[in-house]
Amino acid sequence: MKKIDSHILVIFGASGDLTQRKLIPAIFNLFCRGFLPRHFAVLGCSRTSFSDDDFRNKVVYNNEHLKQKKTTSEEEMKRFADQIYYQPVDSSVSNDFEKLKNRLEALDGSWSTRGRYIFYLSTPPSIYEVIPEQLYKYGLTKENDGSWKRLIIEKPFGNSLSSAKALNLELLRYLKEDQIYRIDHYLGKETVQNLLVTRFANSIFEPLWNRNYVHHVEITSAEDVGVEKRGGYYEHSGALRDMVQNHLLQLLAVVAMEPPVQASAKDIRNEKLKLFQSIRPFSHEDIRENVIRGQYMASKIKGKEVKGYREEHGVNPDSRTETYVAMKLFIDNWRWAGVPFYVRTGKRMPTKVTEVVIHFKSTPHHLFAGSNQMHTDNILVIRIQPNEGILLKFGMKVPGEGFNVSRVNMDFLYEDLANAYIPDAYERLLLDCMQGDPTLYARGDSAEATWAIVDPILEAWKEDKEIKMYGYPAGTWGPENADILIGEGKSWRYPCKNLVDDGLYCEL
Ligand SMILES: NC(=O)c1ccc[n+]([C@@H]2O[C@H](COP(=O)([O-])OP(=O)(O)OC[C@H]3O[C@@H](n4cnc5c(N)ncnc54)[C@H](OP(=O)(O)O)[C@@H]3O)[C@@H](O)[C@H]2O)c1
Incomplete structure (x- = not known):
């Protein structure tokens, strides 16, 4: 297996169904199987106002989809939860991305993740173009000295040929094709x-x-x-x-x-x-x-x-x-x-x-x-x-x-x-993206x-x-x-x- 660099996984749409049902459980399974790097954190973002602890309670401690194994001790569970943070972000408020940038830089420093970020778009598709634009504006898509940036984008990828083309064109204004991971969980x-x-x-x-x-x-x-x-x-x-x-x-x-x-x-x-x-x-x-x-x-x-x-x-x-x-x-x-x-x-x-x-x-x-x-x-x-x-x-x-x-x-x-x-498909696909392997992405x-x-x-x-x-x-x-x-x-x-x-x- 390829080595996984230390990094931060930023989930947009963190208060939503997919995060609760699929993404956090997949990350938890990767954690339990020892696949996550030692220096790794998750930052959830959406408009709802949560503290870090509120968010941890929602997606970890009270998440019925997260199947805690008998062998998982309370300390391990806490160690997993402690790697999870939350930052309120409204895609229509530019200033929120400045706050996001500051928060990311702080976490990047404390977790020694060297500017490596995965941004996961699990929001309504109507803001699939807005978020990358804002990330770009605040320099968060720029790669240098091994500080890679990747973007995972959920389906639907457009709703017609013309909208898919337009979305591709727009994304390519802010990221290179090899930074973009279009997920198809099949x-x-x-x-x-x-x-x-x-x-x-x-x-x-x-x-x-x-x-x-x-x-x-x-x-x-x-x-x-x-x-x-x-x-x-x-x-x-x-x-x-x-x-x-x-x-x-x-x-x-x-x-x-x-x-x-x-x-x-x-x-x-x-x-x-x-x-x-x-x-x-x-x-x-x-x-x-x-x-x-x-x-x-x-x-x-x-x-x-x-x-x-x-x-x-x-x-x-x-x-x-x-x-x-x-x-x-x-x-x-x-x-x-x-x-x-x-x-x-x-x-x-x-x-x-x-x-x-x-x-x-x-x-x-x-x-x-x-x-x-x-x-x-x-x-x-x-x-x-x-x-x-x-x-x-x-x-x-x-x-x-x-x-x-x-x-x-x-x-x-x-x-x-x-x-x-x-x-689970999300577990495999997240792991691939963390390794920089786009084979199973469209x-x-x-x-x-x-x-x-x-x-x-x-x-x-x-x-x-x-x-x-x-x-x-x-x-x-x-x-x-x-x-x-x-x-x-x-x-x-x-x-x-x-x-x-x-x-x-x-x-x-
Ligand atoms: N659920 C599934 O099984 C599934 C399967 C395949 C693909 N998908 C795709 O995955 C995406 C997410 O699905 P979902 O079911 O999790 O949807 P959802 O439950 O409606 O969640 C949407 C998320 O986006 C956030 N959001 C909405 N508007 C926002 C804005 N302007 N700025 C920032 N955050 C905003 C919402 O949080 P706030 O209201 O707190 O902002 C919420 O966290 C969708 O595109 C869907 O098509 C879902």
Whole structure:
């Protein structure tokens, strides 16, 4: 592991949900695992007025998400809390950044961190440009004599191609590209990184990973919950922006990119960019035929009434925001010519699951007459979450007379690895940034390239009133029309059944 320099991690949005739920617990786990440098401090910033002790109580002592291990003593807990500080900062008050600068300089002196800072933007996206500008104005983005400065920026990175470009341009006025870390927590997942190893460290998979052997590929990310308290945010986002533009396209790139020359940040990110550039642009006709959008509707799951999206708090009762999207796309390159990729994501599905399914082609000749070949074709399921692991389905002779074939499983589960510790995605990504390794962060050009893929869909949905929005009952796998998409005698993989049988499917 690369050495981690002493530094200060400044979190903007310190009073918010992400800090409480993900960031502080991730830093705590790094602390418990001994990864943090001896000279290290966290400075939380947001508008709310807290003293250092108030903030420590909120994010450490009273934080239900911070899972204190049995082995963590009270002294250790206190040692962790004592490294955490708070400084009120309102992004619209320039003077607050002067106070921040003074506070940082004082902490830098007392913790001997030599002017090395990570700034984490976990605020509303509307101030993603303001904070770097203020940091720049007060000389806080300037690097000299080993005093590096890095900026982590949360999603969403823009909400269209033009806004992503504008944000990139603005950030580059204050920082260099190699100082900017655009976080996509899907890339921090152990199982996503293992995809690279599965593909490029196994001679049995890579030779098959192309148009000659792969029939089609499915990528599913389903959530069983609805929009919960985030209806207001979701109304302006929708499934395409919230999930596809970032997480699912990043996952697709890891599944489909060419082997990088080396496992370096530059080579891997170059290959991902090439992959995004080879995705066939969606024409208006493609969007009408190959992209399905839907919205969950009220239903009864296990006897309990569940609200429809339009009844959720903060949602317009006539909303046209999609909570489900499924699409068929093609990658126009040598490896994948003619292989359809099916991508779907939705809220209020029957279960929470993210998986990649590689469907291999049938054998060229069906030797065992009478067997249903479709049900014996090889399938490789890479389970990103939950039940992290890899499942290979292959045909086996049913014992007894004749040659009847049925499909059986070869299943690897991470939890079977003795003493395997699977770090949370934020833990891994924070550690990488502390080490100055941007491999698992999105580069500016690829953020723009993924927006270029989804932008025409957003445009068409806005302009073409004839493109349908399908209602699906909460607790089901989404609009029935998505099955037509995959067609060809195949179907999506359904890891479990619909939770409701009699809900209404309709056009909205
Ligand atoms: N929560 C998640 O699971 C999640 C997942 C992925 C990405 N994200 C992204 O992460 C970011 C933060 O999400 P969140 O859920 O933590 O949001 P949140 O709970 O609403 O927190 C926003 C934070 O920003 C601070 N803030 C707001 N306006 C400010 C201003 N003008 N100046 C300084 N601070 C300001 C707020 O504190 P004060 O009101 O005290 O100023 C608060 O600490 C968002 O961009 C979100 O899209 C969140």
